[in-house]
Amino acid sequence: MEFSSNNDIVKLCLQGMSMEEQNKSKEASKLFLQAWEKGTNDFEKFLAAHYVARHQKNVSDKLKWLKTALQFALKINDDSAHSAFPVLYSNIAKSYEDLRDFDNAKKNYDLAKSFGEKPSDKGPFYHGTKADLQVGDLLTAGGNSNYKPGLKMNHIYFTALVNAAGLAAVFSKGNGRERVYIVEPTGGFENDPNVTNKKFPGNPTRSYRSESPLKIVGEATDWVRQTNEDIEKWKEKLANNKGEIIN
Structure with missing residues (x-):
């Protein structure tokens, strides 16, 4: 599920x-x-x-x-x-x-x-963005945060839930159309500490991050975009979130 x-x-x-x-x-x-x-x-x-x-x-x-x-x-x-x-x-x-x-x-x-702290998830994995990329391109850490102005991210983030990647694409910077790419980690990765064992036990959103690049191996087109009403609710939640980003 x-x-x-x-x-x-x-x-x-x-x-x-x-x-x-x-x-x-x-x-x-x-x-x-x-x-x-x-x-x-x-x-x-x-x-x-x-x-x-x-x-x-x-x-x-x-x-x-x-x-x-x-x-x-x-x-x-x-x-x-x-x-x-x-x-x-x-x-x-x-x-x-x-x-x-x-x-x-x-x-x-x-x-x-x-059970350790290293994820056992085998994917497939996805990354949401508005950038126009090609198979074989590498996504690397060091980009600006989508959620906190002026913050350079030390990791590249991804998920095993295609619709979650679609939501990330909605909030990503840029003027292009929302894209969800299928990616492969080129190095080790960890559970995203910003969501793991926070509100819910474990990492139910299957969200991860890596210091190593992600290689684009394809594009997913079967993801479901949330309604405008739901997106506005997410924007409101993010605006009211006073927690610090674990970078």
Whole structure:
């Protein structure tokens, strides 16, 4: 399943997080439980259970919900869920630690570490831009940020979700038409720290960055452009975002 902010369960979780930011814990808990009850697939259930867990009053109940989230995540053959394994196992380990079950705590900390920080995603990968490029061209770090004036980027960014690359193309600089290129990393890459384990567990948007160039190997034309209304909402979110870009 492709992660989308238009998904009803994702929307409920975002509303819950908004309530948390306003210190309205009871309202947030209700929204996360609503997301759990309305979830219809493994990804939605995993996501909702993760948030229900953090509103439990006692550690045993929290552990039960964390294990439930993990069970659903393990069913999903998708990097959107796999990227959450380290944080899921770490949270389970912390719960065992709080219960003074140190053997199970160590076991789960070791599992969290075993997944490491390097992405297992094999792509295909995409980069959105308004630049007119050709197969074989290289995209390199050092360009200006699309989101913060005057900031030179130390990495080149890409994603495994074609529609996410399309959205990036909308916000890219330039006067050309929006393009989504299929790219191959020429070196190592990492989860984008600006989105990974921020609002959502792991890296569900499958967003990555590299200091090495990306090689263009083709162009994707089957991506879906968001509506003008949704794009305006994104612009509003970006304008209100006061967080610093991790460069």
